Amino acid sequence: MRQRLISFRLIVGVVILALLLAGCGGNTVQTQETAANTPPSDSTKAVEESTPAVAEGQGDTQIINTINGDVEIPAHPQRIVTQGYLANFLVFGVKPVGAPYWELESPHLKPDMVSGIDDIGQITGESVEKILALQPDLIVTVGGDQKLNEQYSKIAPTVVFPYGTFDNVHTEMTAFGKILGKEKEAEEWLTQFDGKVGKAREAIKDIVKPDQTYSILGAFGKEYYVYGDGVNRGGQAIYQQLGLTPPASVKKDMIDKDRDAMDISLEKMPEYAGDYIFFDVSGDAKFDPDNPVWKSLDAVKNNRVFFLDPDFFWPYDPIAVEAQVDKVVEMLQKGPDNR
Numbered sequence: 122m123r124q125r126l127i128s129f130r131l132i133v134g135v136v137i138l139a140l141l142l143a144g145c146g147g148n149t150v151q152t153q154e155t156a157a158n159t160p161p162s163d164s165t166k167a168v169e170e171s172t173p174a175v176a177e178g179q180g181d182t183q184i185i186n187t188i189n190g191d192v193e194i195p196a197h198p199q200r201i202v203t204q205g206y207l208a209n210f211l212v213f214g215v216k217p218v219g220a221p222y223w224e225l226e227s228p229h230l231k232p233d234m235v236s237g238i239d240d241i242g243q244i245t246g247e248s249v250e251k252i253l254a255l256q257p258d259l260i261v262t263v264g265g266d267q268k269l270n271e272q273y274s275k276i277a278p279t280v281v282f283p284y285g286t287f288d289n290v291h292t293e294m295t296a297f298g299k300i301l302g303k304e305k306e307a308e309e310w311l312t313q314f315d316g317k318v319g320k321a322r323e324a325i326k327d328i329v330k331p332d333q334t335y336s337i338l339g340a341f342g343k344e345y346y347v348y349g350d351g352v353n354r355g356g357q358a359i360y361q362q363l364g365l366t367p368p369a370s371v372k373k374d375m376i377d378k379d380r381d382a383m384d385i386s387l388e389k390m391p392e393y394a395g396d397y398i399f400f401d402v403s404g405d406a407k408f409d410p411d412n413p414v415w416k417s418l419d420a421v422k423n424n425r426v427f428f429l430d431p432d433f434f435w436p437y438d439p440i441a442v443e444a445q446v447d448k449v450v451e452m453l454q455k456g457p458d459n460r
Contacts, residue, residue: 167272167366168388185300187280189270197302198259202242204254205263206282207235208438209297211308219255221248230434244269252276261300285381288351289361290314290439314443321450325363328453334395336364336420339429340406344384347393349375352437353382354401354429358445368395387414394418396425399449403431427452 183196201210201217207224209418210217211234219241224230241251244262248270252260257277264270264281273279280300287293291311298307337348337356349371350360357367360376367376370393375383385393391414398420402408409415420426434445 130326138197185280188264188283189281191276192280194280194300194354195258199257200257201259201261202241202255202257202277203261204241204248205284206261206297206438207238208436208440209293210301211235212294212310212439213297213301213303214305215301218257219252227436227441229436229438229444246272249273249276285352288357288379288381288437290442294439310439314439318442318446321446322363324450325453329365331366333366333397334368335359335395335397335399336368336371337401338390338393338396339398339401339403340408341401341404342406345387345390346382346384346401347371347375347390348379348382348401351379351381353435355399355434355445355449356381357437357442358449359399362442362446363449366395368393371395387412390414391418394420396420396423399429401429401431401434403435424457426457430456 136386164371180191181196185192185194201215202219203210203217203224204221205224207217207220208227208230211230216234217238219239222237222240223243225235225238225240228416239251241248241255241257244265245460246269249269252273253276260273260277260279262273262279263269263280263284265283270279287296294307294311295304298304337354337359339346339348339354348354348356350356350367360367374380374393398418433448
């Protein structure tokens with residue numbers, strides 16, 4: 122049956138490619154790659170309805186409930202193309218046939234993990250031809266451009282999980298475990314992950330005091346941001362996993378409201394600054410360390426600022442979060458870098 126499906130796709134490939142490319146133009150969506158020049162987004166649970174639920178499968182297929190309704194996908198997909206979720210497959214030992222270069226270059230993925238995966242470029246109309254050539258039987262994407270999503274769905278069943286859909290390792294691993302029919306593997310991975318987090322917390326218990334607060338702040342372009350415990354700047358590792366205490370203002374305005382990022386003026390930064398600060402400078406930010414407001418912060422005056430490596434702390438997949446837990450422990454043990 123699979124051979125007949127591939128043959129059919131080859132026959133209609135030229136026809137649908139012409140139709141797809143006709144509407145492609147320069148459509149783009151925000152991805153981790155384009156985020157380097159795009160302000161952080163606030164995914165304030167606008168994606169709650171898109172959290173997937175997998176229904177019982179019928180034979181060789183299963184139904185996934187997504188933001189775009191029910192999507193029938195192969196029960197055991199063999200040729201997956203992904204945009205935004207490469208690590209979510211690799212963590213299960215499943216190697217997609219295509220992914221964007223910005224995922225292939227993640228510092229959290231070893232070369233042998235991504236070898237043989239074709240680069241499909243950015244999420245634009247130009248990626249359609251590359252995806253079609255790979256003859257996928259499943260496409261999983263962050264979406265963002267409905268016209269592109271419709272074009273992808275003509276190539277193969279397409280599941281759209283918008284940016285920010287997953288902001289918790291357990292939810293994410295469980296969802297992809299169901300998609301791949303690897304629920305047991307997901308449970309096993311989460312068990313070892315929780316054990317590792319437990320050891321990490323134990324390693325910093327004499328360093329982190331109960332009354333100390335920690336903020337995640339950043340300079341991006343010409344703006345300043347405060348971050349919550351979701352998909353931005355290591356929030357999951359810092360707050361969810363290691364349990365570091367946020368300032369009351371961050372808990373109230375960010376975490377309790379499920380906000381991942383919020384732009385603030387430099388003058389308002391003192392309202393969100395904790396005893397310690399994890400600080401991100403990216404997006405060609407013009408950050409001035411001699412600014413009077415910055416220098417007035419207690420964390421700055423007391424040399425309690427940890428500067429984040431954007432390449433390392435921007436990814437938010439399970440593999441990245443696991444690595445970020447280790448990195449934050451290392452930073453806390455070593456102390457601020459006196460930048």
